[in-house]
Amino acid sequence: MRPTLTERLFANCEPEPNSGCWLWTGALDRHGYGKVRMRIGGRRWQQAHRVFYQLFRGPIPAGLHLDHLCRVASCANPDHLEAVTPAENHRRSMPYRRTAKRRAGLHAAADSDATIAA
Numbered sequence: 001m002r003p004t005l006t007e008r009l010f011a012n013c014e015p016e017p018n019s020g021c022w023l024w025t026g027a028l029d030r031h032g033y034g035k036v037r038m039r040i041g042g043r044r045w046q047q048a049h050r051v052f053y054q055l056f057r058g059p060i061p062a063g064l065h066l067d068h069l070c071r072v073a074s075c076a077n078p079d080h081l082e083a084v085t086p087a088e089n090h091r092r093s094m095p096y097r098r099t100a101k102r103r104a105g106l107h108a109a110a111d112s113d114a115t116i117a118a
Contacts (some may be wrong), residue, residue: 005038005051005055006055008036009036009048009051009052009055009076012024012025012026012034012036012048013025013076019070019072019075020070020077020079020080021070021072021074021075021077021080022052022075022076022077023072023074023075023076024048024049024074024075024076026048028074029045029047031073032073032074033047033048033049033073033074034047034048034049034074034076035047035048036048036051038051048076049066049068049075049076049078049081050066051076052076052077052078052081053066053078053081053083055078056078057078057081060083061083063085063086064083064084064085064086065083065084065085065086065089066081066082066083066084066089067081067082067083067084067088067089067092067093068080068081069081069082
C-alpha cells in the first residue's frame with residue numbers, strides 16, 4: 001500500500017528539538033527550500049513548507065507569501081510560517097541578506113589575503 005501524503009512528508013522531516021524546526025531532509029532547491037515531488041496545478045515539484053502549511057493550516061491566501069519566522073529555509077513547521085505580503089516578506093529578509101553578503105565579502109577577502117600571503 002502506498003504511503004499517505006502525510007506519511008511521505010514526515011518521512012522526510014527531522015524535528016530539531018532546540019528550535020522546534022521540522023528540518024526537511026529530502027531534496028532541496030538552490031535556495032535551501034525543501035522540494036516535494038507531487039503534481040499540483042501543472043507543477044511537478046512543490047515547496048515542502050507550502051505543502052505543510054496547506055495541510056495543517058489551510059490554503060495560502062491569494063497574493064501572499066510564506067515567511068519563515070525562524071529564518072531556516074529548510075524548516076517545514078507550519079507554526080514557523082506566516083502568510084505575509086511580498087513587500088513584508090522582502091522587508092523582513094533584508095537584515096539576513098545583508099548579513100549573508102557581509103559574510104560572503106569577509107570570506108572572499110580572507111581567501112584573497114591568503115592567496116597574496118602565499
